[in-house]
């Protein structure tokens with residue numbers, strides 16, 4: 158049987174299921190709650206905050222000087238499209254924490270962005286290689302509408318957790334809703350368990 162996705166420039170390991178309720182999308186839809194912010198890499202800075210204080214920060218050059226990681230993965234949007242076999246490059250959250258000499262705090266993180274978007278994630282879901290800051294998609298600089306210069310990528314959760322134009326991670330003891338979670342999206346957002354809305 159001919160399946161389009163085998164004609165991509167990279168062959169997937171094996172055909173595989175997609176999460177329940179999702180369909181395969183070959184394009185790359187743009188979903189943003191507001192306008193695409195103008196981000197200048199000359200002044201861009203990414204920070205980690207713990208209990209209200211900034212404990213580490215990286216300029217664009219500093220981020221690019223860290224060890225870089227490639228990832229080949231599928232992404233799943235709560236609006237029901239899944240895009241298979243996507244290729245990204247960036248810096249894992251593990252690498253950032255190691256560079257800063259910080260042990261991953263227990264609890265939760267809130268990602269903050271240019272433009273004001275926020276989303277909450279358990280810390281356990283961004284360490285051990287599960288979360289990254291990405292600046293490259295398909296070998297090219299990440300397009301502004303998809304979150305360039307830098308977005309968060311947490312492929313095992315619905316894509317609203319992958320904050321575009323990300324500028325900081327705030328570590329918190331208690332969970333708190335981010336932007337969409339405040340409008341009834343699920344606090345965790347596992348696509349395999351169809352955790353779309355708060356009571357799913």
Ligand SMILES: Nc1nc2c(c(=O)[nH]1)N[C@H]1C(S)=C(S)[C@@H](COP(=O)(O)O)O[C@H]1N2
Pocket residue numbers: 185186187188189190191234235270271272274302303304316317318319320321322323337
């Ligand atoms: N800063 C920011 N990040 C965001 C969003 C947003 O509106 N602002 N939308 C989220 C949602 S709901 C989705 S589905 C994905 C969409 O990413 P894409 O536009 O690259 O497909 O980005 C997520 N990250």
Ligand SMILES: [Mo]
Pocket residue numbers: 188234235236316317
């Ligand atoms: Mo979304």
